[in-house]
Amino acid sequence: MGVTASSSMARNHLSAYLQEACFWAAQKTYQRFKLLQYKYSIEEYFQIANSGVNPPEKIFKSFDFEYSHTNIEGYAKTAIFRFINNTIYRHDLEAKRVKFSDYGLLKDLSHKELREALISKGITQAKSDTYYLVWQCFDEIYQPNQSQGSRSLEPPSQKHLKQIADYYNQRLNKIEISAVPASEEKIKEMLETCIQAARDYRTKRFIPLDNSDYMSDSTPTLWDTAIQEEEREQVQSLIARLFEEIPETGQILLKLSQGLNLTQIEIANVLKNKFPELQKQYQVARQLGKYNNTFLKNFINEWNKIDPEIRLSDERDIERIKNSLSECLQSHCQKMFYTTLDRTVKQYAHEKKI
Incomplete structure (x- = not known):
């Protein structure tokens, strides 16, 4: 049997092997x-x-066959x-449109995403602080009802905009940001700027993958490897354990x-x-950076x-999962606050009855 025939047979075997993975991925997407x-x-x-695995060998372009513990099927x-x-x-276009409404997108954003989105839009660091504060106030004041959900969140009413503006102006007086108080109209304008920046940012983050090299950056991210619910639980459990190992100041x-x-x-x-060593903004920034990197x-x-299904070892891997891990850590920290708050409220209600 010639080399060409052998290569053809190997390719056919690989194509057949990938059919189950293709069907699994199709079901998940559906x-x-x-x-x-x-x-x-x-x-x-x-x-x-199947169009993405034709020819089949290109899917393994960046696969590390020398790493013995790597799971080929999972990859x-x-x-x-x-x-x-x-x-x-x-x-x-509908897929992009149905994922989030404008204000649903604001609810879905992480604080890190918004920071980077504003910077990529050309907004200076000093000015981005005011947009970030508006977004925080919006996120705290404007909550979706149970039937609506946050994904399809409608624009805030004039009443909500006034509440957000009042809260924004109140917080503005307490922190060291050089900015004038904002009206409801200004708040709406700033939120719309955040929305546009976020949409542009997420569009830029999506890199079209052509037929020749779409697997060149295909090492899955943290959440790609945690599609299964049990893996998500493993991630959360690991985050909780590592968080407890951080010194008190870092926590x-x-x-x-x-x-x-x-x-x-x-x-x-x-x-x-x-x-006393955390009196200035730059001191906080330095320590936060240190603890985030260590974590x-x-x-x-x-x-x-x-x-060990996916080998995470170099700087590219670190950059690749940084955003996902930041969101996981944020979720963990918020959950701790919510748990404490819920326990306090229940204790207060119990004492009031007594």
Whole structure:
């Protein structure tokens, strides 16, 4: 048998092997895009998946075959799932539109995303602080009702805008930001700027993948590897354990920053009496950076032990999962505050009855 025939047979075997991964990814995508089920069937997603693995060897372009613990099937499933999703987002405007309403997008944003979105829009650091504060006030004041949900959140009413403006102006007086008080109209304008910046930012973050090199940056992210619910629980459990290992100062800083979304200036004002070394914004920024980086590296080391399916080792890997891990850490810190608040409220209600 010639080399060409052998290569052809190997390619056919690899294509057959990938069919199960293609079908799995098609099913997952069908479940994800519930609002598009009238338009796309599982079979159509399956066809898209197959177009992404033709020829089959390109899916493994950046796969590390020398890493003995790597799970080839898991790698293929995740990579194909991402390819289908990217294809739909690239070609279907409705898919982009139905994911979030304008104000639903603001609810979905992490504070890190908004910071980077504003910077990418050309807004200076000093000015971005005011937009960030408006977003914080919006996030705290304007809550979706149970039937509506945050994904399809409607624009705030004039009453809500006034509440947001009042809260914004109140907080503005307490922190060291050089800005004038804002009216309801100004608040609305600033929120719309945040929305546009976020939409542009997320569009830029999406990189179209062509047929020749779409797998060149295909190492899955943290949440790509945590599609399964049990893996999500592993991630949250690891985050909780690593958080407890952080020194008290670091825990407090992360709780205030990630849990309450306080600005670095606000954190300095809160902590300056207890921690003299944290009286200035730059001191808080330096310590937050240190603890965030340490947490990130510790997470990668531990996650490689738990699930070596994907090798996370170099600086590219760190950058690749940084945003996802920041969101996980934020969720953990917020959950701690909510749990404490809920316990306090219940205790107060019990004491009041007595």
